[in-house]
Amino acid sequence: MNKEVFVYTQDSQLYINSVLEFKDLKEIAEPLIYGDNPLGYQRKLDKKHYYELARKLTKGDVLLPTSIILGVDKEFLSEYMDLEVDNEVKITQFPIGKLVALQGKHFSVVDGQHRLAALGLAVSKREELINYKLNVVILVNDRVQRIKEIKVFTDINSKAKKITTDLTLLAEYNYRVYYKPEELTEKEILDHIGVRIAYNLNEDEYKPNVWLEAIKLDVTSDENNGVIGVAAFKNSLNRLILTYIRKFDDGNRIIDFDIEKINSIAAALTGFLLKAWEIILNRWPGAFSFSTDNLHSYNNEYYLQKTTGVNALHLILEEILKENNFVEKTLSELERALSRSLIESKDWKVKGQFAGLTSKSGFNKAALIILNKGNEVT
Numbered sequence: 001m002n003k004e005v006f007v008y009t010q011d012s013q014l015y016i017n018s019v020l021e022f023k024d025l026k027e028i029a030e031p032l033i034y035g036d037n038p039l040g041y042q043r044k045l046d047k048k049h050y051y052e053l054a055r056k057l058t059k060g061d062v063l064l065p066t067s068i069i070l071g072v073d074k075e076f077l078s079e080y081m082d083l084e085v086d087n088e089v090k091i092t093q094f095p096i097g098k099l100v101a102l103q104g105k106h107f108s109v110v111d112g113q114h115r116l117a118a119l120g121l122a123v124s125k126r127e128e129l130i131n132y133k134l135n136v137v138i139l140v141n142d143r144v145q146r147i148k149e150i151k152v153f154t155d156i157n158s159k160a161k162k163i164t165t166d167l168t169l170l171a172e173y174n175y176r177v178y179y180k181p182e183e184l185t186e187k188e189i190l191d192h193i194g195v196r197i198a199y200n201l202n203e204d205e206y207k208p209n210v211w212l213e214a215i216k217l218d219v220t221s222d223e224n225n226g227v228i229g230v231a232a233f234k235n236s237l238n239r240l241i242l243t244y245i246r247k248f249d250d251g252n253r254i255i256d257f258d259i260e261k262i263n264s265i266a267a268a269l270t271g272f273l274l275k276a277w278e279i280i281l282n283r284w285p286g287a288f289s290f291s292t293d294n295l296h297s298y299n300n301e302y303y304l305q306k307t308t309g310v311n312a313l314h315l316i317l318e319e320i321l322k323e324n325n326f327v328e329k330t331l332s333e334l335e336r337a338l339s340r341s342l343i344e345s346k347d348w349k350v351k352g353q354f355a356g357l358t359s360k361s362g363f364n365k366a367a368l369i370i371l372n373k374g375n376e377v378t
Contacts, residue, residue, distance in 0.1 A: 001096055001122060002093035002094060002095055002097065003016075003018050003020060003093070003094045003096045004018070004092075004094070004344050005017060005018035005092060005093070005095060006018070006086050006089050006090070006091060007083065007089070007091075007092055008089040009085055009090075013139065013141075013148070014074070014083065014085070014139075014140040014141070015137060015138065015139065015140070015283075016094065016136075016137070016140060017135075017136070017137050017138075017246065017271060018094055018135075018136055018138075018140040019133050019134065019136065019333065020068075020096065020132055020133070020134060020136045020301055021130075021131050021132065021134075022098075022116070022119045022123075022129065022131070022133075022134060023130045023131060024096050024100055024138070025068065025116060025134065026104060026116065026120060027099075027100045027105070028096075028099050028100060028102075028104075028107050029070050029105055029106040029108065029109050029116075030107075030108065030109060030111040031045070031106035031108065031109040032108050032171075033045075033111075034170070034171075035039060035229075038095075038178075039171055039174050039175060040167045040171065041150050041153065041170070041171030041172075041177065042113065042153070045114060046114065049114050050114040050115075050117040050118040050121065050303055051118075051121065051303065053115065054117075054118040054119075054120075054121035054122040055120035055122075055202055057126070057127045057129060058090065058122045058126055060126075062112070062284065064132075064134065065117050065135070065297050066112075066135075067111075067112070067134075067135045067136060067137045067196065068109070068111065068112035068115065068116065068134050068135070068136045068137070069109075069110040069111040069136070069137050069138075069139065069156075070108065070109060070110060070136060070138045070139070071107065071108040071110050071111060071138070071139045071140075071141065071146060071148075071149035071152075072106060072108070072140055072185060073075050073106070073140070073141070073142075073146065073351060074140045074142050074143075075142065075143060076106055077106075077140060079100065080095045080177060080266075081093065081094060081095055083128055086225070091163075091292070094161065094363030102192060105333075107138070108149060109347040110139065110156075111152070111153065111156050111157075112134075115134075115177065115210035119132055121283065127132050136177050137290075139152065140189040140334045143179055143181055144175075146175065147171075147172055147176070150168050150172055150175070151178065154168050155169065158169070166292075167307050169195055170192070170196060170199065170328045173188070173191075173192040173195070173274060175258060175260070175290070176188075177189075177258065177259050178259065179256075181258075185255070186254045186255050189254050189255065189262065190238060190241050190242060190254065191234060191255055192262055193233070193237075193262055193265055193266050193269070194233075194234035194237045194238065194241060195230060195234050195265055195293040196262065196266035197234075197237060197241075197265065197269050197270050197273065198215050198217065198230050198233050198234055199217065199279045200216075200266060200270040201215065201251040201270055201273060201274070202214065202215045202286050204270065204274065206232045206274050208278055208281055208297065209274055209277075209297075210277050210278075210280075210281050210298065210305065211273075211274075211277065211298075211305075212225050213225060213226065214226055214228070214236065214305060215227075215228060215229075215230055215233050216228065216230060218227045219358055222356055226298070227298035227299075227300055227305045227306060228305060228306055228307060228310060232307045233310060235311075236307070236310045236311045236314045237269075237314060239314070239318045240269070240314050240317060240318040240321065241269065243267070243318050243321050243322055244268075244269055244272075244321065246267070247322075247325070249265070250269055258286075267268040272327055272331075275312075275331055276317055276331060276334060279331065279334055279335045279338065280304070280313060280338065281297070281349055282373050283335075283338040283339065283341070284304060284344070284345040284348060284350070285345065286342070286344075286345025286346065287304040287345045287348040288299075288302075288304070288305075291348075292301055300350075301349065301350055302345075302348040302349060302350060302351060303348050303349075303354045303355075304348045305359060308354050308362065308366050309348065309354070309360055310358045310361065311363035311366070312354075312357075312363050312366035312367040312369075312370060313363065313367075313370070315367045316332070316334070316367050316370060316371065317334055317364060320333045320334055320337065329346040337371060338370070338372060340369050340371075340372065341372060342372055343369065343370055353369065354366055356370070
């Protein structure tokens with residue numbers, strides 16, 4: 001079974017446009033969910049959203065006129081249809097029957113995930129919805145260019161609703177590690193590890209986790225959630241990550257790291273930082289704020305989790321790590337160093353003792369103040 005489609009290029013992007021039925025779409029396409037797919041960049045579906053949409057579909061109270069956007073690997077699809085096209089729009093046949101028979105979801109859902117999920121629910125009450133017709137636009141790219149799907153997803157969603165741009169950033173790195181590793185620099189891989197740590201900390205339900213929902217991962221949102229931006233937090237980790245790798249890795253070059261190695265290092269450092277910040281919390285509990293649900297422990301009225309505090313404390317942690325061969329020893333030394341500090345919770349108040357220390361030299365000065373020292377932390 002074939003479907004008639006339009007194939008055309010625009011600004012060097014190859015498109016396929018057609019009308020496909022839900023029964024076929026559900027067999028060939030799925031969204032790339034972070035955690036479920038190594039190249040995932042989307043959060044899990046909002047159940048409340050698609051359940052409400054399913055309810056309306058069941059009653060026939062809603063229309064779905066906007067296009068479902070899919071992505072596909074050009075090399076894969078070219079095995080089943082002719083993708084050659086000149087400057088004109090070509091009408092050709094799309095082998096939907098063969099694609100369904102493959103019993104594999106080779107197409108990614110770039111936009112329209114909730115509509116498809118809602119149809120899947122509604123079909124149980126309105127069986128005729130299995131044949132629901134949807135306008136579909138397919139982005140066809142070489143494997144190494146499928147990063148374009150992430151950019152399309154970001155462009156569509158950032159203008160209309162809150163998205164988590166840290167996941168798209170992680171996915172961009174992942175695509176490059178998988179398909180263009182020769183183009184990655186050491187700094188970019190360290191940045192990748194830093195963003196992954198920030199995401200892990202922001203989501204980890206380890207208690208106490210002072211970073212739960214404390215990092216501003218969604219740079220497109222107008223909501224004022226979090227106490228520090230993901231870029232600032234990532235940058236505060238640069239030296240610590242590098243020192244950790246040099247101390248504990250098996251000698252591989254950073255530019256040779258694959259996804260598994262990157263994830264492993266990020267996971268180890270996430271656990272390390274959770275314990276380090278538990279020590280910091282116990283030392284200056286008054287500089288944190290706990291809500292009744294214990295979700296938000298950051299306090300915007302204090303510098304401790306803002307750029308100055310984070311950079312200064314990560315400098316101290318990195319210096320201690322340099323001198324120790326074991327993580328547990330590093331943590332005990334951190335606890336001892338902070339216990340000797342003359343700084344109290346009140347000293348972290350905004351516009352207080354640490355005001356204006358927002359440069360590299362300022363972070364060094366803040367670290368010295370914390371440690372009661374007179375020489376810079378280099």
